[in-house]
Amino acid sequence: MQFDLLIKGGRLIDPASGVDTVRDVAIAGGRVAAIEAAIDAEHATQVVDARDCIVTPGLIDLHSHVYWGGTSLGVDADRLAAKSGTTTFIDAGSAGAGNFLGFRRHVIERSKVRILAYVNISFAGIFGFSQTVSVGECSDLRLCEPRETVAAVREHADVVVGVKVRSGKHAGGTSGIAPVDLALEAADQAGLPLMAHIDEPPPGRSEVLPRLRRGDILTHCFRPFPNAPVFASGAVRPDMYLARERGVIFDIGHGMGSFDFAVAKAMLAEGLAPDVISSDVHLYCVDGPAFDILVCMSKLMALGMPLVEVLRAATQKPAEAIARPELGTLKVGGVGDVAVLRLTSGRFTFVDAVGAALVADQRLTSDGIVIGGIWYPNEAPDHNETERFEPHAAHTHVEVAARHFGRGD
Numbered sequence: 130m131q132f133d134l135l136i137k138g139g140r141l142i143d144p145a146s147g148v149d150t151v152r153d154v155a156i157a158g159g160r161v162a163a164i165e166a167a168i169d170a171e172h173a174t175q176v177v178d179a180r181d182c183i184v185t186p187g188l189i190d191l192h193s194h195v196y197w198g199g200t201s202l203g204v205d206a207d208r209l210a211a212k213s214g215t216t217t218f219i220d221a222g223s224a225g226a227g228n229f230l231g232f233r234r235h236v237i238e239r240s241k242v243r244i245l246a247y248v249n250i251s252f253a254g255i256f257g258f259s260q261t262v263s264v265g266e267c268s269d270l271r272l273c274e275p276r277e278t279v280a281a282v283r284e285h286a287d288v289v290v291g292v293k294v295r296s297g298k299h300a301g302g303t304s305g306i307a308p309v310d311l312a313l314e315a316a317d318q319a320g321l322p323l324m325a326h327i328d329e330p331p332p333g334r335s336e337v338l339p340r341l342r343r344g345d346i347l348t349h350c351f352r353p354f355p356n357a358p359v360f361a362s363g364a365v366r367p368d369m370y371l372a373r374e375r376g377v378i379f380d381i382g383h384g385m386g387s388f389d390f391a392v393a394k395a396m397l398a399e400g401l402a403p404d405v406i407s408s409d410v411h412l413y414c415v416d417g418p419a420f421d422i423l424v425c426m427s428k429l430m431a432l433g434m435p436l437v438e439v440l441r442a443a444t445q446k447p448a449e450a451i452a453r454p455e456l457g458t459l460k461v462g463g464v465g466d467v468a469v470l471r472l473t474s475g476r477f478t479f480v481d482a483v484g485a486a487l488v489a490d491q492r493l494t495s496d497g498i499v500i501g502g503i504w505y506p507n508e509a510p511d512h513n514e515t516e517r518f519e520p521h522a523a524h525t526h527v528e529v530a531a532r533h534f535g536r537g538d
């Protein structure tokens with residue numbers, strides 16, 4: 130048999146199938162054609178040397194903003210994909226029913242990388258988000274119309290994975306809990322999960338969390354005070370335990386202001402690791418503090434989460450959350466989305482959303498990705514062995530603005 134692509138000599142880690150061993154992976158027709166201890170390079174048109182690399186299912190960033198050009202906060206998914214090992218970006222409600230078609234035609238259908246999406250309960254999607262503009266899309270309840278949301282979900286069922294709501298003082302103004310209830314009603318009618326964002330109260334997490342059902346997603350789950358999941362003492366708030374028991378999915382959604390090392394340490398100490406690690410990458414955090422999913426995963430490793438669990442939280446778990454388990458595993462005959470990663474040693478300083486620093490001696494980097502049988506190398510591999518992952522100087526004003534407004538995303 131002749132293969133299009135052979136990824137040779139890597140350490141295959143596929144958490145969903147419990148595999149962690151050196152294997153060659155062959156791709157043909159965009160699908161996994163063979164996984165074996167040794168596959169002859171002569172059988173492949175192209176060979177990727179993956180010695181010293183981790184070969185894993187293509188990463189799935191469950192919370193991102195990639196409606197590039199159509200929304201002020203969108204980043205270009207194709208530009209970020211190979212660099213971050215990401216083969217699937219899930220856009221978390223950049224578009225609502227009123228502009229989803231544009232997102233689909235102009236971005237999703239033209240991208241090399243796979244893009245799926247949550248539809249925002251707000252008809253307008255996230256329309257007023259920049260360094261200096263912060264107009265929440267749920268601050269006017271006339272925009273939250275479940276009939277429109279459900280119609281958009283049905284029209285674009287092949288690319289829609291759920292409904293998104295951003296509730297909180299900044300995303301929802303004085304609307305309180307109402308946007309969450311409207312979004313839940315839409316999600317129920319559509320038969321899909323809800324991803325709920327929290328920022329600063331009201332509404333508080335204690336109002337949002339009890340409403341979430343099994344399979345719904347709490348994003349910004351390790352956000353800082355106020356509305357943090359832990360008390361000042363570090364003890365985890367009881368509603369977080371109840372939500373986990375009920376099967377609510379905890380998603381990091383790092384973003385500009387939503388990940389706090391101290392909160393994460395307290396949660397991990399109580400055994401409440403995140404189910405999903407996502408970046409919430411958008412224009413105002415792509416240059417720090419979130420950067421991309423690989424930096425976020427590296428932060429969780431620095432906090433003590435084991436490598437395999439970190440990979441699971443970016444492959445198997447997000448795939449399950451969107452009910453597309455085939456995207457989160459590598460098996461013969463299955464989808465051939467692959468990430469070729471590396472554990473790079475050095476001295477790395479990570480910075481969270483409140484400016485706290487954490488030093489680590491390793492981080493994950495990407496050699497490239499495979500989508501549809503095509504190898505996309507990381508064109509800007511980063512071999513810097515002493516790096517500080519804080520907002521770039523040129524973008525410091527973004528962070529300052531974020532603090533000033535205290536926004537959650």
Ligand SMILES: [Zn+2]
Nearest residue numbers: 192221409538
């Ligand atoms: Zn977001």
